[in-house]
Amino acid sequence: MSHSISRSNSEKLFQKAKTYFPGGVNSPVRAFKSVDGNPLFIKRGDGYKIWDEDGNEFIDFCASWGPLILGHNHPAIYRKVVEALQNGTSFGAPTALENELAELILSRNPFIDKIRFVSSGTEAVMSALRLARGYTGRNKVVKFEGCYHGHTDAMLVKAGSGLVTFGESSSAGVPAAFVNETLVLPLNDEAALRSCFQQHGFDIACAIIEPIPANNGLLLQGGEFLKTLRSVCSEYGALLFFDEVISGFRVSFNGAAAYYGITPDIITYGKIIGGGLPVGAYGAREEIMSCVSPDGPVYQAGTLSGNPVAMAAGIAQLTVCAEEGFYQDQEKRTKAFVENVNTYAKEKGYDFEFVTIGSIFWFNFDGKKNITRADQINPDMSKFKQLHAFLLNNGVYIGPSGYEVGFISSVHNPEILKKAAEVIKQGLDHVMA
Numbered sequence: 001m002s003h004s005i006s007r008s009n010s011e012k013l014f015q016k017a018k019t020y021f022p023g024g025v026n027s028p029v030r031a032f033k034s035v036d037g038n039p040l041f042i043k044r045g046d047g048y049k050i051w052d053e054d055g056n057e058f059i060d061f062c063a064s065w066g067p068l069i070l071g072h073n074h075p076a077i078y079r080k081v082v083e084a085l086q087n088g089t090s091f092g093a094p095t096a097l098e099n100e101l102a103e104l105i106l107s108r109n110p111f112i113d114k115i116r117f118v119s120s121g122t123e124a125v126m127s128a129l130r131l132a133r134g135y136t137g138r139n140k141v142v143k144f145e146g147c148y149h150g151h152t153d154a155m156l157v158k159a160g161s162g163l164v165t166f167g168e169s170s171s172a173g174v175p176a177a178f179v180n181e182t183l184v185l186p187l188n189d190e191a192a193l194r195s196c197f198q199q200h201g202f203d204i205a206c207a208i209i210e211p212i213p214a215n216n217g218l219l220l221q222g223g224e225f226l227k228t229l230r231s232v233c234s235e236y237g238a239l240l241f242f243d244e245v246i247s248g249f250r251v252s253f254n255g256a257a258a259y260y261g262i263t264p265d266i267i268t269y270g271k272i273i274g275g276g277l278p279v280g281a282y283g284a285r286e287e288i289m290s291c292v293s294p295d296g297p298v299y300q301a302g303t304l305s306g307n308p309v310a311m312a313a314g315i316a317q318l319t320v321c322a323e324e325g326f327y328q329d330q331e332k333r334t335k336a337f338v339e340n341v342n343t344y345a346k347e348k349g350y351d352f353e354f355v356t357i358g359s360i361f362w363f364n365f366d367g368k369k370n371i372t373r374a375d376q377i378n379p380d381m382s383k384f385k386q387l388h389a390f391l392l393n394n395g396v397y398i399g400p401s402g403y404e405v406g407f408i409s410s411v412h413n414p415e416i417l418k419k420a421a422e423v424i425k426q427g428l429d430h431v432m433a
């Protein structure tokens with residue numbers, strides 16, 4: 001169990017990649033910096049498995065950071081994408097496939113009347129923030145500490161020390177003026193929320209939240225705080241903005257809005273909606289969406305928006321997700337997996353538990369239960385790092401950061417989940433005992 005896998009091809013590719021890309025990667029978390037390692041270069045995926053360039057095989061729980069809810073190389077997605085590809089890759093003109101994906105979503109979704117497809121989650125958030133400001137005629141935006149909304153300027157903000165602070169950017173290159181309008185609040189803190197709205201409420205265009213915060217641990221809010229947020233937004237005429245880039249089509253077809261039974265005013269989607277190809281989207285009720293160009297004055301456009309190959313992948317994936325019982329089955333398998341590991345950890349007296357919702361899980365090494373705020377997470381990730389290395393060496397691939405969550409796909413059958421749980425239990429023995 002203490003063996004190390006061969007990594008020589010990945011190492012060579014990484015050395016080369018470092019001469020091409022900053023940090024050797026095209027998105028920072030891939031660089032394995034949080035686990036003090038070097039990335040594996042992935043060659044192929046099929047079902048729940050991925051293989052790296054050295055021929056090592058893994059059970060994959062990263063799932064491309066969430067989009068692959070049907071696993072890798074799903075036959076329905078493959079067929080639909082190839083069919084679309086045979087007709088060409090892009091036209092810059094409308095295609096029937098855009099209507100088909102919109103119909104699939106809107107006919108089932110009671111929260112939005114219209115949708116606009118873009119090419120990433122970041123782009124969806126950026127566009128929807130502009131829409132919220134354009135619709136309300138207000139500038140300020142409330143965001144919550146620990147929620148990630150992509151890398152748009154106004155959202156790269158961390159909280160200061162006070163209950164309510166004007167944002168200070170956590171990235172170089174963002175002018176102070178861009179984040180001056182972003183107010184950062186702690187999650188699950190009703191008093192801070194009310195006091196912020198009392199002070200600024202009628203200047204606030206929207207409050208944006210990951211209703212299931214899953215980018216900084218898994219900070220489950222429960223319905224109560226979200227309901228309070230809904231009512232406070234309504235009281236001040238601010239829009240409630242659910243960023244469902246992770247939770248959309250993940251915890252239910254209609255995301256966290258349906259899961260908690262709360263109606264937001266604006267929603268963004270990404271990840272699963274594109275079946276593994278680059279798609280994001282934002283939607284709202286008719287009155288709000290009528291502000292978007294060319295119907296209204298809020299400008300937003302995209303050369304590759306609604307790309308036919310990406311639409312085809314999304315249609316194939318969401319068609320499977322819309323089948324009766326899909327989400328119940330996802331949750332059932334995930335629960336069994338999580339309980340298997342959690343029961344073991346408890347018996348052994350380890351300060352560890354999986355936090356879970358739907359088919360998402362997070363490695364919580366802190367022993368603190370019911371963590372709902374970013375500042376409650378133990379910043380010491382040493383145990384996670386050791387576990388991560390152990391899992392890689394024993395055929396289980398998880399995202400290379402202790403703040404990231406894992407995803408269960410429809411192809412993770414009960415047998416394979418049992419097998420993965422056994423490896424994780426051995427890993428816990430290795431790092432906790």
Ligand code: PLP
Nearest residue numbers: 120121122148149150243245246
């Ligand atoms: N919003 C949320 C909640 C996300 O989790 C992410 C990405 O992880 C984004 C926005 C940004 O999406 P993308 O990486 O597609 O730009």
